[in-house]
Amino acid sequence: MSLKRYSRLMPVSVAMALTGASTAVHALPSFDQVKTSYRSSDTLLLDRQGQPLQAVRTDKTALRGEWATLPQVSPALRTALLLSEDKRFYEHTGVDWQAVGAAAWGNLWNSRTRGASTVTMQLAGLMDQDLAMPQGGQQSRSVVAKIGQASTAWRLERSWRKDQILEAYLNLVGFRGEVVGISALSARLFHKYPSGLDAEEAAITAALIRSPNAPAARVADRACGVLQEQGLKPDCKTLATYTAQVLASKRNERLNADDQLAPHLGQRLLAVWPARTPRPASITTTLDARLQRFARNTLRQxxxxxxxxxxxxxxxxxxxxxxxxxxxxxxxxxxxxxxxxxxxxxxxxxxxxxxxxxxxxxxxxxxxxxxxxxxxxxxxxxxxxxxxxxxxxxxxxxxxxxxxxxxxxxxxxxxxxxxxxxxxxxxxxxxxxxxxxxxxxxxxxxxxxxxxxxxxxxxxxxxxxxxxxxxxxxxxxxxxxxxxxxxxxxxxxxxxxxxxxxxxxxxxxxxxxxxxxxxxxxxxxxxxxxxxxxxxxxxxxxxxxxxxxxxxxxxxxxxxxxxxxxxxxxxxxxxxxxxxxxxxxxxxxxxxxxxxxxxxxxxxxxxxxxxxxxHPDQQASQPPSPPKGLLQQTVHFERNLEPPRNEWFIAGTEQADIRLASQMGAARTLIHAPSDRTIFALDPDIPLQAQKIAFALVPGVSPKWSWRLDGKRLGPATNMKWAMWPGPHLLELVDASNKVMEAVRFEVRGAQVKSKTSTADVRPVRHIGKPATHAQNPSQIK
Incomplete structure (x- = not known):
């Protein structure tokens, strides 16, 4: 969060800082403006009842949670924070002059003392990057930043309440790595809301504000000191082990892993979100969280x-x-x-x-x-x-x-x-x-x-x-x-x-x-x-x-x-x-x-x-009511193909007796197999006499008709197997007067015989040693 979103604060002189005067041209943002402009780094998916479904990371620059109000922060944390960072927070008006004097005396004798920056001054630096303390020991820049912080802190104290200052600070302060704000820190390190932090967790949190990226041992040592300042008797060895564990945590979700219910839907909704529309803090969906959890768990099981x-x-x-x-x-x-x-x-x-x-x-x-x-x-x-x-x-x-x-x-x-x-x-x-x-x-x-x-x-x-x-x-x-x-x-x-x-x-x-x-x-x-x-x-x-x-x-x-x-x-x-x-x-x-x-x-x-x-329904077992234009008819099937039953018909299509059509009269070809222009390939690993092609007819062909292959009669027109022989062949179905009723051409290919037929007129079929079948006339399918 930066004041540049509202105004750009100009540096002020030391005299002005000491007298509390300010030459800033633009007004400070109000507490409500800062709170309203705050955005979590996640967008939260909610179900139809407002229950959380999924947190989707949409801001990669920092890890922030929801804005935490001061009553939502545990008293233990507020105590530890102020004891560590600003003991006289409720007494000063932005600058703790007593702390300033102690810091100056410590610098004079090169002793290590707590810095003089109050919570209000630190908040000024969080709100405007120009007032943040520089890195790398830039002493002159540090002095200017301190003066700017002091001036802005004085102005904040005049326009904001103490509880608002503390609340904004807790939400804007940076912790370890990319973590910003108490909500994100509580979720990542302790897997709980800020209201649930106990004394030890609060001490670790306060220690991280002073040294966000310090080694775990140093953080634990500082946290132990915070607890001792409160008159408590911590087990510092145990605290050091616990601190090392929580700082090693990689978790960054706002929800527990088991509560992350709809990751794919969350990514989808945000992917199609209009580019010029502000990213929402939450999206309410039509999903039912309880059903979503049940469906996910059932699928996994x-x-x-x-x-x-x-x-x-x-x-x-x-x-x-x-x-x-x-x-x-x-x-x-x-x-x-x-x-x-x-x-x-x-x-x-x-x-x-x-x-x-x-x-x-x-x-x-x-x-x-x-x-x-x-x-x-x-x-x-x-x-x-x-x-x-x-x-x-x-x-x-x-x-x-x-x-x-x-x-x-x-x-x-x-x-x-x-x-x-x-x-x-x-x-x-x-x-x-x-x-x-x-x-x-x-x-x-x-x-x-x-x-x-x-x-x-x-x-x-x-x-x-x-x-x-x-x-x-x-x-x-x-x-x-x-x-x-x-x-x-x-x-x-x-x-x-x-x-x-x-x-x-x-x-x-x-x-x-x-x-x-x-x-x-x-x-x-x-x-x-x-x-x-x-x-x-x-x-x-x-x-x-x-x-x-x-x-x-x-x-x-x-x-x-x-x-x-x-x-x-x-x-x-x-x-x-x-x-x-x-x-x-x-x-x-x-x-x-x-x-x-x-x-x-x-x-x-x-x-x-x-x-x-x-969602029980007493009528759930009953079928839906039929629409207009439907009627039921009892049907009987010829040859008892299927048992009699009541059948639904569109009005005008109903019939009581269902008869089988003559397949002979309905077929486009009387020869069911092989299909016209089929190619068969002899398998060299199988004896020639064992490789046969099925000659098949549709039902209803007269037994007085005959098969004729390459001009020679094979026998009566019944289904039969013919031993494959290489070359192109003409298979005919002839009636009693030798009139050709149907004919198909096929080819058998083998390495030992040259094909006499051009392949340009033959459609390839990937069937080795197997006959193919042909379709019936589409208009005659029953």
Whole structure:
């Protein structure tokens, strides 16, 4: 703190100092001005109830705490301070002439005495750097500074009360190193508030004022003398040990380590704080401190249990569905992580299967599918610019014909990819971007893998998109700062343009999400998707009946795992709250055998349970009321594919009998395998006769038809294995009159045979000794 912020004090003569006169042109600042202009070196994050969450260091020049009023300072410290620095503080008028005389006499005889500077004079030096005592023995400068201090001290005593002078001094005086003020010193050295300092701690504090950077032994010796002057009988050896311990402390937080609850959010809020706006002493957030602590501790405990599975990082966010207020924001696992500074709530990660609900919602909204529609969960190969895209399910098995409800509830991959063929990647990407997901490319860039979550998203944006589902398709940005226009969400900071110029030339970044509330989804379709996500029986084929997703209240939830087990998600909502959890490794290393129900789901369930425990609702177990335009219909499935049930339909799409379509009539190609233009490579380590290609047909082909390979009949049209032989081949399906009904070309390559076919017309496929499959007609997927 410097008087230059208010006025510049000019040096005065010795005569003026002795007579108490002053020629200073500008008035001294008032006590209230000094106190108001004081700033802690930290900005304090507060929860919605005003409870401290996090202290964030924002001033690197000095370490200061909150302003401490005189009643907040222990009497022991006030006694020790005045005994050490200014015994006649309440008697003099700024200058202690008795101390001045003693100091002069001591200097004359070269004896060591206490300096003559009073607390008021020292305060003058703290308030104006021109009045501070110089370093390095500049005697003439020291005399001038002393005279200026004396004059200013006299003026301070005339305009300020004694208690104000002492209070300002305690808050502005420098201690050891960068520590300024009694609040920072108490927190750093003694880990307590100034009101709790005892006699020994007060003596150490007073000793540090005299010699801030002295060795611990000298500080302890001086502190022992202060205690003895008070008539106490200290154990100076014990005091020396204790002094050495506290001076070695590196702690500088205003809160205990266990009370530092939201470091990532604190850094984020201050990073986006307007440059021209004064840094606040505190920021009130929408977080709930008790929930924040519970979520952090729950995440850490669960990750400790998963240590043997090579997973150390995680993040949690909790949202209020109605307001979008963030109730919990846990950015990392703290000391468990090797990258604790990475904010997992805002880090970009592949979304995995968590995007599927939004895909199916579009198909239902467009009335292309219903929750009872039958989708084919069987091998499929989709031709792309880089070869065939062949999706696999999580368990590498296929369920055959399944309803949309089962496909989404059990998170089957192939039906989702088939649905994306219908919806198109571009339409899907546009919807995801509208929901605030930070896709940096258009749908064509991601292709069909977008159905399985190949795009990178943040936990915050993904959870808020689920919140839109909870709100019947109504999107609104989340909010983390209480009642402040400067609040920002990841929508404003992560919907960036392509990462580099090369990306920009090949892919156009989607438009950002709307900044205010908007109806982005059909409420009836959103309700159906939420109903599926809350259906325990729909999850059975993949997850079984007993898992962490089954809550005692109504809750819609979805898990997701990215490629190579690098990211595991669980995001879901009840009628009142949305919770999102991510676990994985900040460095991108894969986890070991961690699924959606063993990774993120237990943390999701625990946080959601805690929310409902603290805010009980007698109607929590009941599903939300359906919107207009929905009706229920009892459905029966042909061949008892699935048990009869009551199903939700958008009005006009309902049907009672669900029949299987003829796969033969619906297929784009009657030859299911191999796919056209597939290349097979012989493995030299495997006997030639053991390497075979599967010739497969869609169900329904007449047994009177035949296979014909390179113009020669192979046999009846049934699924068969053919021993691979190098060279280009033409496989035909012919009817009883030898009419070609379908044909595919493929090539088998081996080192001993030269290819007779130009590779320019063949699309490469990375399948060694394995047949590939081909997609059905997108318009005929059922």
């Amino acid at each position: 669960h990750l400790r249990e998963l240590r043997d599975r090579h997973v150390e990082d995680g993040a949690v966010i909790a949202l209020d569905n109605a307001t979008g207020e963030v109730l919990a924001w846990v950015g990392s696992s703290g000391e468990l992580s090797q990258a604790a500074d990475v904010d997992g709530v805002m880090a970009l990660r592949q979304a995995g299967s968590t995007l599927k609900p939004f895909l199916y919602q579009i198909a239902i909204e467009q009335r292309w599918l219903t929750a009872a529609s039958i989708l084919d969960d069987s091998p499929v190969g989709l031709t792309t610019s880089s070869g065939l895209y062949i999706p696999q399910n999580y368990d590498h098995a296929f369920k055959g014909p399944v309803s949309l409800r089962t496909a989404l509830g059990s998170s089957l991959n192939v039906p989702a990819v088939r649905t994306l063929v219908m919806v198109t990647p571009e339409r899907f990407a546009q919807r995801l971007t509208a929901l605030g997901l930070p896709l940096s490319h258009n749908g064509d860039f991601y292709g069909y893998s977008l159905a399985l979550g190949s795009a990178e998203v943040t936990l915050a944006s993904l959870s808020n998109a689920y919140r839109a589902l909870a709100n019947g398709g109504q999107y609104g940005p989340w909010r983390v700062q209480a009642a402040d226009a400067n609040t920002t969400s990841d929508r404003q900071h992560t919907n960036a343009a392509p990462c580099n110029a090369a990306d920009a030339t090949h892919s156009q970044a989607p438009k950002p999400a709307p900044s205010s509330s908007a109806a982005l989804m059909n409420p009836a379709a959103a309700y159906i998707v939420a109903d599926v996500l809350a259906d325990r029986e729909a999850r059975v084929p993949t997850f079984g009946l007993s898992n962490a997703l089954a809550a005692r209240y109504w809750a819609a939830v979805k898990t997701g795992t990215s490629k190579d087990m690098r990211d595991n998600w669980c995001v879901g909502f009840s009628k009142r709250y949305t919770v999102g959890v991510w676990v994985g490794n900040a460095n991108g290393d894969p986890m070991w055998d961690v699924s959606g129900t063993t990774g993120a789901a237990p943390v999701w369930r625990a946080v959601m349970d805690e929310l409902h425990r603290r």
